[in-house]
Amino acid sequence: xxxxxxxxxxxxxxxxxxxxxxxxxxxxxxxxxxxxxxxxxxxxxxxxxxxxxxxxxxxxxxxxxxxxxxxxxxxxxxxxxxxxxxxxxxxxxxxxxxxxxxxxxxxxxxxxxxxxxxxxxxxxxxxxxxxxxxxxxxxxxxxxxxxxxxxxxxxxxxxxxxxxxxxxxxxxxxxxxxxxxxxxxxxxxxxxxxxxxxxxxxxxxxxxxxxxxxxxxxxxxxxxxxxxxxxxxxxxxxxxxxxxxxxxxxxxxxxxxxxxxxxxxxxxxxxxxxxxxxxxxxxxxxxxxxx
Numbered sequence: 001x002x003x004x005x006x007x008x009x010x011x012x013x014x015x016x017x018x019x020x021x022x023x024x025x026x027x028x029x030x031x032x033x034x035x036x037x038x039x040x041x042x043x044x045x046x047x048x049x050x051x052x053x054x055x056x057x058x059x060x061x062x063x064x065x066x067x068x069x070x071x072x073x074x075x076x077x078x079x080x081x082x083x084x085x086x087x088x089x090x091x092x093x094x095x096x097x098x099x100x101x102x103x104x105x106x107x108x109x110x111x112x113x114x115x116x117x118x119x120x121x122x123x124x125x126x127x128x129x130x131x132x133x134x135x136x137x138x139x140x141x142x143x144x145x146x147x148x149x150x151x152x153x154x155x156x157x158x159x160x161x162x163x164x165x166x167x168x169x170x171x172x173x174x175x176x177x178x179x180x181x182x183x184x185x186x187x188x189x190x191x192x193x194x195x196x197x198x199x200x201x202x203x204x205x206x207x208x209x210x211x212x213x214x215x216x217x218x219x220x221x222x223x224x225x226x227x228x229x230x231x232x233x234x235x236x237x238x239x240x241x242x243x244x245x246x247x248x249x250x251x252x253x254x255x256x257x258x259x260x261x262x263x264x265x266x267x268x269x270x271x272x273x274x275x276x277x278x279x280x281x282x283x284x285x286x287x288x289x290x291x
Contacts, residue, residue, distance in 0.1 A: 001031075001032045001033070001058040001059055002032075002033045002035075002056075002057050002058045002059075003027055003032050003033065003034050003035070003057060003058065003059050003060075003061055003084075003111075004035050004037055004049060004052035004053070004057045004059070004060045004061070005020075005023065005024065005027070005034050005035070005036045005037065005061045005063060006037045006045060006048075006049050006060060006061065006062050006063065006064075006068060006071065006072050007020050007036060007037065007038050007063045007064065007068075008045075008063070008064035008065070008067065008068040008088075008089070009038060011063075011064035011065045011067070011068060011088050011089040011090070012064070012065060012088045012089045012090055013090070013153070015088045015089075016063055016064045016065075016068070016088040016089070019063060019086070019088050019104045020036070020063065022104060022105060023061075023063055023086055023104055023105075023108050024036060026105050026108045026109070026112075027061075027108060027111070027112070030112045032112070035052065035057070037049055037052065042067075042071060045071060046071050046074055046075070049071065049072055049074075049075040050074070050075045052075070053075045053076060053079060053081050057081065058081075058082075059081065059082045059083070059084055059111065059286070060072050060075060060076050060081060060082075060083055060084070061083075061084035061085070061086060061108075061111055062083065062084070062085050062086070063086045063088055063104075064086075064088050064089050065087070065088065065089010065090055065091050065092055065266075066089060066091045066092065066093050066094060066131060066197075066265045066266050067089065067265065067266050067267055068089065069083075069085055069094050069095070069130065069265065070128075070129065070130065070264070070265035070266070070267050073121060073128050073129070073130050073265075073283065074127065074128055076283060076284075077121045077123075077128040077279075077282045077283050078128075078279070078282055080284065081284070082116050082284040082285060082286055083283055083284065083285045083286070084107075084108075084110070084111035084285070084286040085098065085100055085107065085285070085286070086104050086107045086108055086111075087100060087102060087104075087107060088104060090154065090199055091197075091198060091199035091200075091266060092199070093131045093132075093194060093195075093196045093197055093198075093199065093200070093265075094130045094131050094194060094265075095107070096196065096200070097131070097194040097195060097196070097209055098119075098209075098285060098287045098288075099287070099288055099290070100287065100288070110286050110287065110288055111286045113286075113289075114286070115286065115287060115288065115289040116284050116285060116286055116287065117210070117284075117285060117287050118210060118281040118283065118284055118285075119209040119210050119281070119282075119283050119285055120193055120209060120210055120211070120212060120213075120278050120279060120280050120281065120282060120283075121193065121278075121279055121282035121283045122191065122193045122214060122264075122276050122277065122278050122279070123276070123277045123279055123282075124262070124264060124269055124274050124275070124276045124277075125269070125270065125274055125275070127264070127269050127270075128282070129193065129264035129265045129267075129269070130193060130194060130265060130283070131192070131193060131194040131196065131197050131264070131265050132190050132191065132192045132193070132194060132196070132197035132203055132204060132264065132265070133190065133191040133192075133255075133262055133263070133264035133269065133274075133276060134188060134189070134190045134191075134197065134203070134262065134263055134264070135173075135188065135189050135190075135255055135257065135260050135261075135262040135263075135272060135274075136171055136173075136186060136187055136188030136189055136219075136257070136260065137164070137165075137168055137187050137188045137227075138188050138190075138198070138263070139188075139260065139261055139262055139263045140164055140168070140260070140261075141157060141160045141161050141164055142157075142160075142261075142263045142266075142268070143261055143268075144160040144163055144164055145157045145159070145160035146268070148160060165224060165227075165228075166224075168187075168224075170185040170186060170187055170220070170221040171185065171186060171187075171257045171260060172184075172185055172257060172258070173185070173186050173189055173218075173255065173256065173257045174254075174255075174256045174257070174273075175189065175216070175218070175253065175254070175255055175256075176252075176253065176254040177216065177248055177250035177252075177253050178250045178251055178252055178253075179252075184218060184220065185220065185221050186218050186219055186220055186221070187219045187220070187221065187222060187227055188217075188218075188219050189216065189217070189218050189219075189255055189257075190203045190204060190216070190217040191204075191214050191215075191216055191253055191255070191276050192204025192207040192214060192215045192216075192217065193207060193209065193214055193278065194207055194209055195207050195237075197265070197266070198266070200235060201234040201235060202234055202235065202236060202237035203217050203234050203239075204216075204217050204247065205237030205240060206237075206240075206247070210280070210281070212251060212278055212280035213249045213250060213251055213278055214249070214250060214251070214253060214276060214278045215247055215248075215249055216247065216248045216249070216250060216253055217240075217245065217246075217247050218245070218246045218247075218248075219239070219242075219244060219245050220244040220245070220246070221244065222242075222244050226244075230242050230244075230245075250278075251277065251278050252275065252276070252277045252278070253275070253276045254273060254274070254275045254276075255272055255273060255274055255276070256272050256273035257272050258272075259271075260272045262274055
């Protein structure tokens, strides 16, 4: 195979860069031709990946976390070029959804074995996502964290939560699910193609990657104390039992709330309103035969 290996050297506190040589060596030892893509920034890496797909590589392999997978997805979604994932980030939610090994060499061997499956992807405006789009408290925290210069790493999100939570109030949302309008106040709204985001928060725990639909999770107004108690339950999906949580399914979802910005796969997508359309079988991925 002629493979474009897209690498984020900084993912997982440098794990992506540290694993690069081992992944390249494994691919080449099995006869693959490897062109390694490392952009000077995200936009450059995305352009290089698009160019590789246009030139006809046999596969794109993303080495990194969900952000790198998200970047690669922009190039392969809607094409016949398959996507391989070697998880090396702090959040590896799509890799987990596909039951990929956490070990880099073992995940590389999944690509080399050649077993593939088609999964859905969601088009939100001009951007594709594979896991979950969030809008509300979680995206507001992301916005605040990205503005912070200190501390570094995941600690920024804890600081952002502490800064945002005291003044946060439920937001007015207008949702349209397959043409049916729903107006509601909510703490957050999540649109899930996969089950988890944020490194394992199972916000839409019954979402299926290849059913042609997204699961929409709405957490309605709750007290701050109840909110703080409920959010950790998303680690296991137990939050869906809360009386203020509603889960619905749709193919096309439009989300609107004044002044709110949406994030998907950990990346900033843009301000609402946004229409999310689940495109069945939009991506061919390498996955274990049993997944």
